[in-house]
Amino acid sequence: MAEQPQHLRAEYRHFQPITTRWHDNDIYGHVNNVVYYSYFDSAVNAYLIERGGLDIHEGQVVGFVVSSSCDYFASIAFPDVLEVGLRVGKLGNSSVQYELAIFKAGEAQACAAGRFVHVFVDRASNRPTPIPSGLRQALESLVMAAE
Template sequence: MEQPGREAFRHFQPITTRWHDNDVYGHVNNVVYYSFFDSAVNSYLIEHGGLDIHQGEVIALVVNSSCDYFASIAFPERIEVGLAVSKLGNSSVHYRLGIFKAGQQQASAVGRFVHVFVERASNRPLTIPEPLRAALGRLRCD
């Protein structure tokens, strides 16, 4: 995988690293990147698509994720998670996510993340509701 720049993403979500994100090697542990991805995606869906994570009938479940690392980050750094949608299906969405140190042009890490939208009560896939589909459409990178 090539190390992408900011132009490969459509939205940037700021995140501040935390003291406990660092591992014994002095950098953010690899598992924390997945938390950054989850926080950035869900913040976007709540703010721009109206996702109600507490009471809504629709929720999004992660069914696949991966990450490639290019450069380390550490507390106390401010980062931005770049979001892009590479595939928008009927009930699923494939994201491409970039972790950028504030002000840097090249990603420190790039992740892939797949959500399936389901009915909360049954956990059965459903068609992505229109407000969420519209918000996700604005992230499309073809």
């Protein structure tokens, strides 16, 4: 089996604090795997609203998640304080691939890492549409330079 990359804090551009909740834990005493996806979604959408001006209620565009994945490295549990690291791996005309990692507050190595793809669509037609300039600028600031 190939060794997993480490997913270090320094590899991410933006960090969104996340508060774990009591009901995030499952019967095994740790955050259930499906909850990680809600952390990813919350971190991305908070960024798009705050930095990109996304209007989730009245805006012309909506971001649809069309693909997602997550790898798990270490358990987290309530009441851990978390930070979701966010960067952009690929920015297209109407789509963006986010790369995310979940860190315990202040820790250098991620507990989990994943990705998801948004396709931006026109709210009325549900057809792909170019990413609006304000959102594009916010997303461009998250693109990591190739090493």
